[in-house]
Amino acid sequence: MSLKQSALVALVAAMGAQAQVFTVNCAPLTQFRGDPIVSPGVLSSHVHAIVGGTAFSLSTTPAQARAATATTCDKILDNSNYWQPQLYHQRRDGQFELVTFQGSLKATYYIARACDYAPGRQNCNGAPLPIAPPAGLKMLVGDLNRRTFNASSFEDRAISHVCLDTEPVPDTNGFPTRQCQRVRAETFFQSCWDGVNLDSANHKDHVAFPAIGDYNTGVCPQSHPKAILSVFYEFFYDTGAIQNFNRFVYATGDATGYSLHADYFQGWKDQNALNNAIATCTGPNGVLDRGCSLNVGPNGTPGSSGPQKLQTPAPTENIGLNGPLAALPGNNPIH
Ligand SMILES: *[C@@H]1O[C@H](CO)[C@@H](O)[C@H](O)[C@H]1NC(C)=O
Numbered sequence: 001m002s003l004k005q006s007a008l009v010a011l012v013a014a015m016g017a018q019a020q021v022f023t024v025n026c027a028p029l030t031q032f033r034g035d036p037i038v039s040p041g042v043l044s045s046h047v048h049a050i051v052g053g054t055a056f057s058l059s060t061t062p063a064q065a066r067a068a069t070a071t072t073c074d075k076i077l078d079n080s081n082y083w084q085p086q087l088y089h090q091r092r093d094g095q096f097e098l099v100t101f102q103g104s105l106k107a108t109y110y111i112a113r114a115c116d117y118a119p120g121r122q123n124c125n126g127a128p129l130p131i132a133p134p135a136g137l138k139m140l141v142g143d144l145n146r147r148t149f150n151a152s153s154f155e156d157r158a159i160s161h162v163c164l165d166t167e168p169v170p171d172t173n174g175f176p177t178r179q180c181q182r183v184r185a186e187t188f189f190q191s192c193w194d195g196v197n198l199d200s201a202n203h204k205d206h207v208a209f210p211a212i213g214d215y216n217t218g219v220c221p222q223s224h225p226k227a228i229l230s231v232f233y234e235f236f237y238d239t240g241a242i243q244n245f246n247r248f249v250y251a252t253g254d255a256t257g258y259s260l261h262a263d264y265f266q267g268w269k270d271q272n273a274l275n276n277a278i279a280t281c282t283g284p285n286g287v288l289d290r291g292c293s294l295n296v297g298p299n300g301t302p303g304s305s306g307p308q309k310l311q312t313p314a315p316t317e318n319i320g321l322n323g324p325l326a327a328l329p330g331n332n333p334i335h
Helices: 003-014 062-066 271-280
Strands: 021-026 028-032 048-052 081-085 087-090 096-098 101-111 138-142 159-164 182-188 212-214 217-219 230-237 247-250 261-265
Touching: 021 271, 028 101, 048 101, 081 230, 138 182
Parallel strands: none
Antiparallel strands: 021 101, 028 048, 048 081, 081 261, 087 096, 087 247, 101 230, 138 261, 159 182, 182 230, 212 217
């Protein structure tokens, strides 16, 4: 168990039986240069690793996402899409090997960590719980052009990596500098919303980090007064299979890891069920509790994760699934 997971478990234990968190666990969906938030209708500059609803395409709309015929996630109601840049290994001869993406099987978290702005409010003790992210919300955390780290910046601290080996290893914001059995790429989204806009020109200005607290907890600013459930991704890669390890690079051409970013495309089929999940799915049996609003799948389960076919085939491009590449897709130089 990682330090972060231990911390989460400790936090949950401290809060008692009513843990204010549920997870969505998703198998990989696809990997290609698609990003319907930042680059709708055209190829993205870099390859993404994508999980979630099968309506994902270059130009998915929220309505299309909600109407997806299936999801790779274990909550049948969750047709959202979640994505990050794809991880590659750059060999000593300069070529790029795609690292096997294992999905977010454990897990994408929805956590009650922030609270609404109120005049004079200094902490979230006794404050109402956050609402669910609104239907159709699009947001982006992290910056594909980032190559350095600023410890005072919440956005920089909201991205991190864990090198998973037999012993737990502390998180690093940049890439692990050695081979690991698995790498977990983590992104913690903004927990505060302006209450109005589902997107903005840079896909960030309509959301914000807490004003009092930290990047992952606290009181929202007056400009973005509505606290929403915090969304936190853990994407896993099978880095143990790499031969003759040299260094990690992201599909952006980044060898530092600081360009890790993530996109959130809210496509839940039932907003009421999502709104009620913290109240009804975090009891002793979690999502298997009879009253859990997400527990509407077959055989009394919330659903199950597994591979699914995209409804619109991915663009034809060699992203490295059949062997090493001389250049990253999109010809992104290491910079
Ligand atoms: C680091 O981040 C803080 C907080 O966002 C900001 O005020 C400061 O200017 C940043 N420093 C640099 C060198 O960019």
